[in-house]
Amino acid sequence: xxxxxxxxxxxxxxxxxxxxxxxxxxxxxxxxxxxxxxxxxxxxxxxxxxxxxxxxxxxxxxxxxxxxxxxxxxxxxxxxxxxxxxxxxxxxxxxxxxxxxxxxxxxxxxxx
Numbered sequence: 001x002x003x004x005x006x007x008x009x010x011x012x013x014x015x016x017x018x019x020x021x022x023x024x025x026x027x028x029x030x031x032x033x034x035x036x037x038x039x040x041x042x043x044x045x046x047x048x049x050x051x052x053x054x055x056x057x058x059x060x061x062x063x064x065x066x067x068x069x070x071x072x073x074x075x076x077x078x079x080x081x082x083x084x085x086x087x088x089x090x091x092x093x094x095x096x097x098x099x100x101x102x103x104x105x106x107x108x109x110x111x112x
Contacts, residue, residue, distance in 0.1 A: 002032050002065040003040040004081070010057055010089055012045030020088050027080045032068040051095050058095040059085050069102035 004024055021041050029036040051058040063069075063077055077100060082093035 001038045001040060002028050002034055002063060002068070003042070004028050004061060004063050005042045005044075006059055006061040006081075006085070007044045007047040007049065008057070008059040008085075008089065008091065009047055009049040009055055010045050010059075010091070012043065015045075015089070017043055020084070023084050023088070024081060027084060028063065028077070031073055031076045031080060032063075032065055034065070034068060051097075056095065057089070057091045059089070059091050060097050060099075062099045062101065064101045064103060067102065067104045069100055069105070074100045 006024070020043060024041050025036055025039045028034075028039045028041070047060075049055065049058045049060060061081060078098050081098060082096045085091040085096055086093050
């Protein structure tokens, strides 16, 4: 079950977040190759974030998944989620940081 956790310093109280949840869910599901009904998205606003020494609009996100993560998937996630946040929340892609974690990565070590 992939989980996308987005934190932003923007106040989201007056923002219609429905389209953000919908678009990010579709993006994560299609890029990682998991069904949409397995994707969890958490969106938290009004988080104290400073990026490049200022508090202009910015976002930090984490994707945690059990499998389905490789170098190409990471690139696609960064580009696609960055574009969604830029289009829907006006957060520049240059002020978006994404951490991607595959919970099964350590399990591929063979035992001798």
